[in-house]
Amino acid sequence: MAARAASxxxxxxxxxxxxxxxxxxxxxxxxxxxxxxxxxxxxAVAYRIHWRDTWTNDWQRRQTVGNATQFVLSNISxxxxxxxxxxxxxxxxxxxxxxYVSAIRQDPEVKVIK
Numbered sequence: 133m134a135a136r137a138a139s140x141x142x143x144x145x146x147x148x149x150x151x152x153x154x155x156x157x158x159x160x161x162x163x164x165x166x167x168x169x170x171x172x173x174x175x176a177v178a179y180r181i182h183w184r185d186t187w188t189n190d191w192q193r194r195q196t197v198g199n200a201t202q203f204v205l206s207n208i209s210x211x212x213x214x215x216x217x218x219x220x221x222x223x224x225x226x227x228x229x230x231x232y233v234s235a236i237r238q239d240p241e242v243k244v245i246k
Contacts, residue, residue: 165208173227175219179219180194180197180220180226181216182194182215182229183213185212185213185214191216196220214231217229
């Protein structure tokens, strides 16, 4: 029953949905702060930033930031935490958390010398 209630609270996503994608932007303004940005999610009235220590599996902290796609978490290093973001709809339902994952890097071409 609890799983069914959760599925009602958080509607399933389709392939075409635009979820917010968090990106650690920089360490500005102090050189230590986490400056984060994300793309906007249609229908969102607020966003909630989640973060956790790099060695844990569960989100440990969260902060609701309103309808902002850029936000600075003071005194929180982007090197020490994993960040995620969820969109909050007008009805108060929260989307699944989208964690920051770096883009897949292309392997450089390797030249074989004979």
